[in-house]
Amino acid sequence: MTLALSHVTKRFGNTVALDDISLTIERGEFICFLGPSGCGKTTLLRIIAGLELAEEGTVTLEDRDLSEVPARHRNFGVVFQSYSLFPNMTAARNVGYGLECRGRPRAEIEARAAEMLRIVALSDHAHKLPSQLSGGQQQRVALARALAPDPEVLLLDEPLSALDAKVRESLRLEIRDLQRRLGITTIMVTHDQEEALTMADRIVVMDTGRIAQIGTARELYDRPASRFVAEFIGRMNVLPVAGGRLAGLPLAVPQGATLIGIRPEDVRLHAGEGPPGRAILPARLTNTIYLGNLAHLVLSVEGIEHEIVAEVPGHACKAIADAPQIGLELPAETIKVLA
Numbered sequence: 001m002t003l004a005l006s007h008v009t010k011r012f013g014n015t016v017a018l019d020d021i022s023l024t025i026e027r028g029e030f031i032c033f034l035g036p037s038g039c040g041k042t043t044l045l046r047i048i049a050g051l052e053l054a055e056e057g058t059v060t061l062e063d064r065d066l067s068e069v070p071a072r073h074r075n076f077g078v079v080f081q082s083y084s085l086f087p088n089m090t091a092a093r094n095v096g097y098g099l100e101c102r103g104r105p106r107a108e109i110e111a112r113a114a115e116m117l118r119i120v121a122l123s124d125h126a127h128k129l130p131s132q133l134s135g136g137q138q139q140r141v142a143l144a145r146a147l148a149p150d151p152e153v154l155l156l157d158e159p160l161s162a163l164d165a166k167v168r169e170s171l172r173l174e175i176r177d178l179q180r181r182l183g184i185t186t187i188m189v190t191h192d193q194e195e196a197l198t199m200a201d202r203i204v205v206m207d208t209g210r211i212a213q214i215g216t217a218r219e220l221y222d223r224p225a226s227r228f229v230a231e232f233i234g235r236m237n238v239l240p241v242a243g244g245r246l247a248g249l250p251l252a253v254p255q256g257a258t259l260i261g262i263r264p265e266d267v268r269l270h271a272g273e274g275p276p277g278r279a280i281l282p283a284r285l286t287n288t289i290y291l292g293n294l295a296h297l298v299l300s301v302e303g304i305e306h307e308i309v310a311e312v313p314g315h316a317c318k319a320i321a322d323a324p325q326i327g328l329e330l331p332a333e334t335i336k337v338l339a
């Protein structure tokens with residue numbers, strides 16, 4: 001065990017920002033806090049960093065209670081959303097700043113800064129000021145700065161959200177790779193599910209100050225514990241059922257089920273009625289969103305209020321769109337019963 005949160009609660013006036021959060025993070029793990037805006041991600045990260053005080057609960061590192069340990073003595077590296085580099089210092093001096101504060105000898109600081117800049121592939125930019133660096137380069141400097149004092153834990157609050165999509169994608173893999181090589185326990189806050197899915201060993205899904213579910217990307221995607229998680233991780237068609245039936249069609253679900261979910265890629269479409277003996281509903285195509293390699297077909301079914309989205313390979317959508325009749329199949333093994 002390395003980092004443990006136990007019953008952490010935090011209020012701001014009448015707002016309950018965090019409600020009884022308990023969580024154990026193993027040494028070397030990459031954890032993402034994922035959730036919509038305002039769910040408490042930053043507050044939780046700040047409590048771990050020691051920048052905010054929990055009202056109840058404890059944070060312990062290797063069984064050491066951190067409650068009384070001020071942020072500057074926690075030896076955690078922190079990177080915030082907006083590049084918080086010192087604008088009047090070169091990249092190298094920014095990276096060395098943490099060691100400078102600790103009064104380390106100049107030669108050591110310079111060597112370490114050079115080493116960290118090499119690790120984030122910015123050796124050629126050491127002498128530049130932040131204003132002379134691109135957004136992605138600035139975030140890599142911020143990462144190098146956080147890592148330079150060799151912290152026990154790395155805390156990242158939406159470090160990529162200000163960057164454009166391409167840079168973000170490559171930095172995701174860079175950070176993930178660096179984290180693995182250094183083996184450093186890392187917590188990253190994000191509201192971007194794709195980011196969490198590509199980077200984290202485990203994802204903590206948060207909903208209004210509570211933990212909705214903790215799991216690997218696969219566990220959350222395949223076995224969402226609730227409608228909230230199902231809709232937050234990937235796309236999900238959520239449909240009401242009654243007495244085990246959907247729009248009159250009997251499904252292999254418990255009689256007591258009230259909501260089911262089916263992923264767009266699990267919906268099977270047939271040009272025509274489809275084969276007999278399967279759970280197939282007649283559907284009408286209302287919209288096609290062509291994305292190149294794949295297409296999202298929006299379908300309506302009589303007796304079902306919400307439209308159902310099916311994802312098919314891009315080349316397959318024409319045959320469906322041209323069919324005089326469409327059969328929408330819900331394969332039994334792909335149906336998830338939602339709480």
Ligand SMILES: Nc1ncnc2c1ncn2[C@@H]1O[C@H](COP(=O)(O)OP(=O)(O)OP(=O)(O)O)[C@@H](O)[C@H]1O
Pocket residue numbers: 012015016017035036037038039040041042043044191
């Ligand atoms: N210093 C503060 N004073 C009062 N309320 C606060 C303070 N900081 C946070 N809050 C409230 O606590 C809740 C959680 O905020 P937090 O910043 O942790 O959310 P978040 O999940 O990081 O959201 P985002 O994705 O938008 O950054 C919000 O309702 C917010 O308004």
Ligand SMILES: [Mg+2]
Pocket residue numbers: 041042043
């Ligand atoms: Mg935040």
